[in-house]
Amino acid sequence: MLNTTMQSRAEARALANRVAIARAELLPAGQGRCFSIGGRKIAVFRTRAGRIHALDAACPHRGGPLADGIVGAGVVVCPLHAYRFRLEDGSGVDTECTVRSYPVEVVAGLVIVELPAD
């Protein structure tokens, strides 16, 4: 488990629906991790180039865990049936399906995901 929940809570209150989830370096380079934020599951990826992206955690095909997928060339490959989705906007490469993407930024080393207002 990451040791950032305390910080996250404070940040989250200050930023309304912007939620600080982890220090960027706690996301291993080129991998994703699944975060559960108020019941919403979001896969957050850190590419080898250092860019952070956030998508809905479940593959629209059969619910595969996208956070466990291999990342590269701007896509994540679902570990179950190899459907590919673009990290940038969640659009499918081999499918018309799209997974929801969330705006992310890194502020003072903290990864902040912007959740919809609802």
Added chain:
Amino acid sequence: MRERLVVVGGGMAGGRAVEEIVARAPSRFEITMFGAEPYIVYNRILLSDVLAGTKSPEGVFLYSHEWFEGRKISIATGVRVERIGPGRKTLMLADGREHSYDKLVIATGSLPLVPDIENVNTPGVFVFRTIEDCRLIGAYARRCRRAVVIGGGLLGLEAARGLLNHGLEVTVVEVMPYPMAQQLDAESGAMLARRMEAMGLKFMFEKASRRVVGAGAVIGLEFKDGTAIDTDMIVVSCGIRPNVRLAVDAGLRVERGIVCDDRMKTSDPDIYAVGECVEHRGRLYGLVAPLYEQARVLADQITGVNPDSLYPGSKISTRLKVMSVDLVSIGDGRGLDPGNRTITRYVEPDRGVYKKIVAKEGRLEGAILLGETDCASALIAAFESGATLPERHADLLFGAASADPRTALEAMPADANICVCHQVSKSRLVELLAAGCSLDELGAKTRAGTGCGGCRPQLETMAAIFGRNQASTDDRYVKSIPLSKPELIAEVRRRGLRSVSAVLDALGGGDDPAVKPALASLLRMVWGRDYEDERDARFINDRIHANIQNDGTFSVVPRIYGGVTSPAELRRIAEVAEKYGARMVKITGGQRIDLLGIAKHDLPSVWRELGMPSGHAYTKAFRTCKTCVGTDFCRYGVGDSIALGVAIERRFQGIESPHKMKLAVSGCSRNCAEATVKDIGAVAVDGGWQIHVGGAAGSRVRAADLLATVASAEEAIRLIGRFIQYYRMNARYMERTPAFVERVGIERLRAILVDDAEGQAQTLDLEIEAEAAAYRDPWAEGASPIEASQFADEIRINAE
């Protein structure tokens, strides 16, 4: 709410811009496209085929209605935009409606240029620009015998060809002394005219039109020199002018065209423009390739995907087929001002061949190739790259080229574009062909050959040369690095590349997620313990040492050497299964026990409490060695299959390989362990063990080949190790032993591994021994994870 993006203009530039935008950001914009024509985007280049009747109007559409619907793009055809109001960001439509936008793309293209001729509105005078024009011309031509085409440029000649096909007597009228004066010089122009006259076309040169004759309908055309010609219809094809009215009214900066910067932005920050209506760095473009380049930059910019993408302007080269005469025009090949230019020409009048190169300061400024265009690709490549030309220009005109299209293709640099319209390089095409693509699939994937079609013959030659059966590219270990496995291993060793990212950095190959696991596998085999493990290069199974199931949970298979367990082990397994809620406990085909439905975060505790090493049932490695009870208990037993099976498994457990390896040992020829359908199998016979390799009983059933019969268990283990190591170093990624054995051949394997014909045996033995000695149980990571949250299903964040 999504931003509203409106595209004004339903031509090729607008269509392509939309396609490039949705390819980058499918759901970023709510897109609406307005086209004044009643048709959706079509390939205007092919209109002459429609006029000639060799293509139907439907045959030239570039996108279907379904294509637009599937991408939720609204199409308004036959809707004219009357005015743009950049202040309020609205469009006024011809029917009085208003439409708002956040971002606007102007792609209004061009209008036919109609010279100042008296009575040009007389019935029977046409322009040639749209599908509707084709229909009108075709309909009117039915009652005509003679036609005049004003304008001897490319479009005029195309129109003339169409009219000839309608059975008319066609005369082309041109103010210059020869046709296609934009591309050709006087001599090549005269040659082209002769070729066309031989096909039935008539020309009148140096004629400026003054007046259309005829009251209710065309009966003739008068020229400024006082002469005249009788005709029943006239098609005006004197070029195009950018359609800039909307931009002018909107107050945008317009010179000859709508002025755009390198980002394809107009003088209004929310309005972009693309295509023939654009003026960029003082230049206008009227060919498809430049406007496609513009569309790419526009999409990069408007979506924000690549803010560094800039349009530097285009270098123009075209391949044309004018009435079945091949013509390539590169840059400006006319050489009208010889100045300090070097002009090299080759003319063969009888065959209608004309080749001319214009060079300035050693670089290609332009070229004309008429009648024989085999050396075009090399010249286009030299032109686009701006490379210094060889001193002997004859090599460029003929060189290897003329003799054999293959030699020419092979001589081309890898990054030279074959399809100029869609900017598809030779290397990209070679890669796809090697992967087994057909010509149609090439077109679907890269669009090569689907623009002007001029590169089709070259594509066919390429398919013949570089298609599937070519060993040179088929041998690649990963498709993006042009090295076979032995070459790649040598390179990796020579440069000391120990991680996947180091290989990708040093040898190219991009960041393709498909190639990373293959490289990780190879590096693991080359470097053993010194391999620099980057977990992101590996499939999830290899990151957490368990097998992912269809619900995102994992299966756990502890190692049970030779399939022989004990009551104490079984008790522990049972307890763990209950405690961690295994959804199923299953005896596997390899004589193991599988605990299914374990949550990721429970894996470390499950492993600890099992107190057994990993069974590697999740990876490409030595998996299992299945046994029968053999001489210990069986009354038929000939050899001690359990002892050998356990020894094999202890020695080779977990050794990674190009694909999984399943083994078996049978204690007699009854073969209860089914050793002859395993990757490697040993069967006891009188006086020793038969070693079989390359068997399978999966989706394909294959009896293994007998590699050798050996006298002792020690020899059996040595030979099996040798085979495993040879397989590891020589098999392709994901190539299981049956395919590998068939590819190499059992005789060859026998020669290398049994008879040591190539002197490799000792090396193989030492390598596999070192590998076996370096074995570590990956489940040890349960106690000390190697990276943050390695075994976390999810990380909870309290966001109340």
